[in-house]
Amino acid sequence: MEVTMAGALNTALRDAMRADDTVVVYGEDVGRLGGVFRITDGLQAELGVDRCFDTPVAESGIVGTAIGMAMYGLRPVVEMQFDGFSYPALNQIISHVGKYRNRSRGRVGLPLVIRIPYGGGIGAVEHHSESPEAYYAHTAGLTVVSPGTPADAYALLRASIEHEDPVIFLEPKRRYWLKADLELPVTAPPIGKAVVRRTGTTATVIAYGPMVTTALEAATRAEESGWDLEVVDVRTLSPLDIDTLVTSASKTGRALVVHEAARFAGYGAEIAADVSERAFGYLAAPVLRVTGWDIPYPPAKIERHFLPDADRILDAVARLLEY
Amino acid sequence: MEVTMAGALNTALRDAMRADDTVVVYGEDVGRLGGVFRITDGLQAELGVDRCFDTPVAESGIVGTAIGMAMYGLRPVVEMQFDGFSYPALNQIISHVGKYRNRSRGRVGLPLVIRIPYGGGIGAVEHHSESPEAYYAHTAGLTVVSPGTPADAYALLRASIEHEDPVIFLEPKRRYWLKADLELPVTAPPIGKAVVRRTGTTATVIAYGPMVTTALEAATRAEESGWDLEVVDVRTLSPLDIDTLVTSASKTGRALVVHEAARFAGYGAEIAADVSERAFGYLAAPVLRVTGWDIPYPPAKIERHFLPDADRILDAVARLLEY
Amino acid sequence: MTTDAATASSGTSSFRGLAQAAWQDVAAEGALGPVIEHPVDLSTEQLRSLYRLMALARRVDRQAINLTRQGALGVYASSMGQEAAQVGAVFALEKNDWLFPSYRDSLGTFARGVDIVEILALFSGSWHCAFDPYEHLVAPQATPVTTQALHATGLAMAARLRHDPIVALTFFGDGAASEGDAHEAMNMAGVYQAPVIFVVQNNQYAISVPFRMQTHTSSIALRAAGCGIPGIRLDGNDVLSVYAAVRVAVDRARSGGGPTLIEAMTFRIEAHTTADDQSRYRTEDEVAEGRKRDPLERFLGVLREGGAVDDAYLAEVDAEAEALAARMRDSLFGAPAGDPREMFDHVYATLTPQLEAQRALLHQEMQAAVDP
């Protein structure tokens, strides 16, 4: 049946809560309203206010209390209403969420999930279209996941909730309405595995989250130019499945990484740097980065000129082929 | 005369406050105590409590109020007591400090400086040895500076205070006692310029902040092995003077970047990725990264096994030469 | 070794010194005083302009909602029902004072004299903040809740350091008051006796979350005591009380008396934004109840009773309101997006080499788009 990414996420939460009564969902407006994107729709009605509840407007408080809940033995799944509003929680995330297991010599793990709708393309006002993945990916102790398809949205969220370590779960909000023909529950490769979405020979396009769709679109259009692109979906930003990326890049000899976030010191730099190092000698061209510009996210009316699209990807492929 | 980096910073603040009465210094314990590292020692006594004052323990409050002060027309220079305690201010820094000029269509610039003693090697407890530069460097709108020498400490801090845009000023705390023979005031290349500290031909070592000293030490030791290393001091992490780095790397054909911060999605990834792209064809080996491990900063007794040292750099040089 | 203490409490020592403790309890009830009446010293002229601003604000708000339905705006956060709180507070400011509004406070920003079309750029998506903050001394409307309270505090601290007799007023909501920044702002304002006024519009909701689930306290104004600053709680739908109380706070701040926290009890009549579906979390009856306390109707009633306005004046205001609404429609409909390349121009005071290069890339992309 047809499932949207939003529907898959909602079902994943419901199934996880039914399967394990230690799973607790909370955040701003996730209860009665079902979340501003309705990802938690119906959970409070079905599982009760003790399992899914609203919070005051206090992100540090939401994440900080989730740490205590996880210490107690629950599996909190909290929502940051938008990417830009996860920043007030950064101190709790960097100073504690990522460090607690290590600090306590392995005795206190924190099985919690922080869900963050992220990225642009929905015509929102400032602070509602941020791509903060680099901040999280650079923070040791965190597991950072971002699904690019409805199936992965379900499978990876279920896996994240069952994960023994804290997961930053980045939901590509502009793809919430992306549809797929699925029967839920669906399984998928585990956290920590990248997946080749399309095999090809001309060049490797590495993407994640919202850009997976864009990369596949570019690959389809590339055929007109006689280019056969391989598309790799990163899925887990940290820990990164570098081997799958290097294997693909070594095979095609050309690779680029695409993301919405600003380029400078962005997540793509890690992929470009590590692939360049490990595939050195197999690369006919440098690893290129196709990204948003090094500026604050622009106003809605001009955001499409910020966001990487198939054209920008294909321009980069053309440059890859000039080497 | 002999000047320590701490002394140079203290003199820079004093000279800036004397030269411009809109410069205001505040933060936790910066007044009567003169700061836990004494960088603000004597400023309150000389310039008065209206020019240098203590704050409550509230980093978001310190940075948030600095924004308002800068809007008013002052030039606040605030101190985050330690790297790990700059995180509560991240929301104000990412959501406002970096975005205000752009948000207001260029009408409201924020000439403020956020001083952060950073990095390890001083035997401190947890949260006092963080290297957060990647978080700041990835944030558009910020200017990120880190001196590696007493002379730069003075000149770059003066330049940062005079800068029209907000500056994250990262002070390598383990080098506070690093000495140099100087007459203050001293001038130096402006913000945005990297500097070649040592010319060489074997390979390029790119460093900043605390690692500049370590890189130079490695270069000296490298002579024993007959290696002639070129050492480039980045000085300004953002905006980065990539040309100077690419020129050096293209010349030597081999380059590595060194920093204390964790490697994964760290600042070194940007340098490695961009140098790999721009110097492609001139590089005999991939750009290597010599960094801290991808773990939370370890306890004091074993921190030396985390921190990059001359040995780790020389191992990497040897690997560079194997290609 | 701690358990025995908790259990057996037998054989308590007979010696008084070993059987006695002492402490002070905090009695919240004690803190909130009775409702006290205060005189208002507005001339008929002023009362009329106060009404005029509220009436224009109401029309502007309705028009913004319509323009959103018609697609001229992407989204809009209505202040319907909060006109008294926003306009009344702003009315107490002097020309050189500063206002730090949030996304909710378009009407307060309008009352400050900022052009409504420029205000709505935030919601049309043409630019984050289109007006010049230095022209009317109004900061960009903040989206991350409560963050602006610290900016207002900082600006007020600066004014005090420079012996400049101005004040800063900031608006935030009952939900925003739960953020740590609210506490840090009020506490620092108290420490430095900064001339800043915190006006909390308690409109009973934070999107879908009702006030009683936002905090366990009966009044946000009580937080003033925790920071050692004056606190006031009032009917935010009574524009004269809002004006008069804010005026007291403004005068106190200006004369070196420091900050004040004012909780204005009001009600958000419309949905949180045009994108919100309030039927999911509150009944029409509840909203209907709220409408009954309409601050504009209420003020108009008193003005009529007091003979401060006549039909001629009201007709004048109506006409002005309609003209304003028409201008909004004309200016915001199909307003062209600005030049996308401008997105690079204000990141730094001077364009960096990186941004210059990226700007050129975007330029190429745009060229390629017109003639592929």
Added chain:
Amino acid sequence: MTTDAATASSGTSSFRGLAQAAWQDVAAEGALGPVIEHPVDLSTEQLRSLYRLMALARRVDRQAINLTRQGALGVYASSMGQEAAQVGAVFALEKNDWLFPSYRDSLGTFARGVDIVEILALFSGSWHCAFDPYEHLVAPQATPVTTQALHATGLAMAARLRHDPIVALTFFGDGAASEGDAHEAMNMAGVYQAPVIFVVQNNQYAISVPFRMQTHTSSIALRAAGCGIPGIRLDGNDVLSVYAAVRVAVDRARSGGGPTLIEAMTFRIEAHTTADDQSRYRTEDEVAEGRKRDPLERFLGVLREGGAVDDAYLAEVDAEAEALAARMRDSLFGAPAGDPREMFDHVYATLTPQLEAQRALLHQEMQAAVDP
């Protein structure tokens, strides 16, 4: 359009409805009640063990300072003068309750039963937290101030959700109370009626910053009213008052009555840490004054008066304290650093391929170091 309002206040409307405002003022004085006496129900046995813990804590603290001077510890944050606040509060907890201490609360952690040598690993730099938090239900001592208050609140929320009759107690300081997290924790605890007790040790200083410069309020306890939770202010150097008040709060929380904020007025006799030079910000006289209110001396005095202890018992405690001090010296002096490779082992539940590779690199470096 706003200025005319501010200026000319002539010709005020004569109509009452247009010349009248009304509001409620917050009267901080009203909130803080009088000092009231309460009975304490401790048996002589319990009084003795309370004293014993305080006396041992005092010795442990002094020894830790010495060990720092001698280099066995890198730094230490002394609690000298705060034994009553820390030990008295912990004494009111049951076995299954949780404690969330800060770097300052080594003595409270010790009173909870955690081995002092393991506690001091934090300061010797052998590991961030060496003790098992689940053994005595004590969280690692938090270094970023106030962050632990939210962890305690979350754990208490979880206990309430699971109908588990336990409570969480967290300590933080007068400076820490200025952080936004303090407000978010107390407000959320109120909303969910979480069984958590916030014990603020107001020791008058945040490193060099005196309480009067930390906030403009006379009492942090007043913040309880702002979150709608019970608040208590007491003499933190009177161990019986600390114990009894915390006990009241613990019992209330355990029976579903929600959180309590307790401000324990005390004094930090030593410097902020062994690395701090307090002569830069306070006089010896001030510290001498503080010493006079020594909580241990004071309690001992009452115990003697009440005949609850005799010289034999005191000698016993002294001996135990000396033995403890000796064990600290023996265990902490030249304690070997652990295996550096362990730094990789607890980052994730299972070692990632990346970390395995990096662990191998470190292993090589260490091998090369022993035989280059």
